[in-house]
Amino acid sequence: xxxxxxxxxxxxxxxxxxxxxxxxxxxxxxxxxxxxxxxxxxxxxxxxxxxxxxxxxxxxxxxxxxxxxxxxxxxxxxxx
Numbered sequence: 001x002x003x004x005x006x007x008x009x010x011x012x013x014x015x016x017x018x019x020x021x022x023x024x025x026x027x028x029x030x031x032x033x034x035x036x037x038x039x040x041x042x043x044x045x046x047x048x049x050x051x052x053x054x055x056x057x058x059x060x061x062x063x064x065x066x067x068x069x070x071x072x073x074x075x076x077x078x079x080x
Contacts, residue, residue: 005072 024030053062
């Protein structure tokens with residue numbers, strides 16, 4: 001299962017790069033995001049979790065998704 005997750009991650013990154021290349025051709029400018037801005041964005045996104053959990057996404061699926069995300073991130077850090 002871990003390998004499938006890595007394969008999916010690689011495919012998503014490839015598709016993201018493809019999409020960015022297409023948008024750059026049309027004039028999009030890339031702006032670097034510093035750690036503080038990334039942290040602020042993450043905190044803002046997490047504030048919406050309470051609105052999503054249980055109303056849009058059933059609690060058990062929401063919780064399991066976060067658990068799997070955290071497990072995957074921990075494995076990535078351990079493998080660095």
